[in-house]
Amino acid sequence: MSMSMLQPCLSGSTLSFPFKRTVLVCCAPSQQSHVALVNGPLLDAGVLQRTEIRFGLPSKGRMASDTLDLLKDCQLSVKQVNPRQYVAQIPQLANLEVWFQRPKDIVRKLVSGDLDLGIVGFDTVSEYGQGNEDLILVHDALEYGDCHLSLAIPKYGIFENINSLKELAKMPQWTAEKPLRVATGFTYLGPKFMKENGLKYVTFSTADGALEAAPAMGIADAILDLVSSGTTLRENNLKEIEGGIVLESQAVLVASRKALIQRKGALDITHEILERLEAHLRAVGQFTVTANMRGSSAEEVAERILSQPSLSGLQGPTVSPVFRKRDGKVASDYFAIVICVPKKALYKSVQQLRAVGGSGVLVSPLTYIFDEETPRWRELLRKLGL
Ligand SMILES: Nc1ncnc2c1ncn2[C@@H]1O[C@H](COP(=O)(O)OP(=O)(O)OP(=O)(O)O)[C@@H](O)[C@H]1O
Ligand SMILES: O=P(O)(O)OC[C@H]1O[C@H](OP(=O)(O)OP(=O)(O)O)[C@H](O)[C@@H]1O
Numbered sequence: 001m002s003m004s005m006l007q008p009c010l011s012g013s014t015l016s017f018p019f020k021r022t023v024l025v026c027c028a029p030s031q032q033s034h035v036a037l038v039n040g041p042l043l044d045a046g047v048l049q050r051t052e053i054r055f056g057l058p059s060k061g062r063m064a065s066d067t068l069d070l071l072k073d074c075q076l077s078v079k080q081v082n083p084r085q086y087v088a089q090i091p092q093l094a095n096l097e098v099w100f101q102r103p104k105d106i107v108r109k110l111v112s113g114d115l116d117l118g119i120v121g122f123d124t125v126s127e128y129g130q131g132n133e134d135l136i137l138v139h140d141a142l143e144y145g146d147c148h149l150s151l152a153i154p155k156y157g158i159f160e161n162i163n164s165l166k167e168l169a170k171m172p173q174w175t176a177e178k179p180l181r182v183a184t185g186f187t188y189l190g191p192k193f194m195k196e197n198g199l200k201y202v203t204f205s206t207a208d209g210a211l212e213a214a215p216a217m218g219i220a221d222a223i224l225d226l227v228s229s230g231t232t233l234r235e236n237n238l239k240e241i242e243g244g245i246v247l248e249s250q251a252v253l254v255a256s257r258k259a260l261i262q263r264k265g266a267l268d269i270t271h272e273i274l275e276r277l278e279a280h281l282r283a284v285g286q287f288t289v290t291a292n293m294r295g296s297s298a299e300e301v302a303e304r305i306l307s308q309p310s311l312s313g314l315q316g317p318t319v320s321p322v323f324r325k326r327d328g329k330v331a332s333d334y335f336a337i338v339i340c341v342p343k344k345a346l347y348k349s350v351q352q353l354r355a356v357g358g359s360g361v362l363v364s365p366l367t368y369i370f371d372e373e374t375p376r377w378r379e380l381l382r383k384l385g386l
């Protein structure tokens, strides 16, 4: 593990890392050769000329397969010829290119205008987006990749009785000469959080992984890293503290505001992706339940169903007459009922259905629940000022 001390711009007690368009030009004295490193928010003419909409998805790591699974469940399967090919298609969405990238590069490329849409963890958007106003959250809760960014300290030694950020800040050990040493990969959010919480004497070091080893190795006093189950902290004798959570994270759909406004077709594609995601995520927790019920009228059957607490469905039950021919006449003494039931309440609902005379109960998973309007779509248009 290589830990390098970060030397960011210092302003007061804050540490900040500049994230503007940086152009680094190296000129050899003999020839006029230029090496330019460009990373920034401008949408230049070249970027605008492209007509395809670009969607960035995680190329590796724990978000990669969950992201592909979610899109597949939304009937937006990604067609990738082989795993090492970084460009792919979603046949359902014409004029869209999928680009597989590291999560942090997805955020950087949204900012630079090289991608238009992306799926990453909210922690990554916050860390690498650095509050850039061009980044716009289209869907903030894709329901996977749940974790939180949290400060953790050893359970032992001078930290044994420290259980909150306030107590940590008040420890007499931290001085200008001997600041609290924090190891983190979050070199933007870390200093910002410490400053906002009034911790003056702090210094940061960074590494690409296994940060939980840093305190035991004597490299750091505390770490600031992602926590999900808490196992890694526990196994390394570390603990979280009250007030030490920087942010809660899960997978999100993020877009470039400029692309949505300026690039032809970007808003329409975003609308379709968003509608499918919302409709799918609403449906994931529900089953459709159909059953037969004997009754004198649809109203009478509906009353029996609505007398049970778990059978009201999303908007009340659908009750339809089942017609049969008896003695040459068409009559209806049976009704088919359809309701949506939360997965967790399925068994209780089936019991309640039986109790009011339901039979032949069929249960099927739901793919989508489309509402009249997608709430997040209206919110997106508001954010875009449209
Ligand atoms: N323990 C975890 N449980 C759940 N989600 C996590 C966990 N750790 C990370 N994540 C989420 O998954 C995202 C990707 O994490 P992952 O470790 O796969 O890649 P990375 O560390 O960002 O990439 P790299 O290895 O290139 O630095 C994180 O940004 C976060 O949103
Ligand atoms: O609370 P837990 O469920 O134990 O998960 C937390 C760990 O998961 C992530 O590491 P990852 O597995 O991505 O390895 P890395 O250090 O190589 O990024 C994170 O950096 C923590 O180390």
Ligand SMILES: [Mg+2]
Binding pocket: 209
């Ligand atoms: Mg990781």
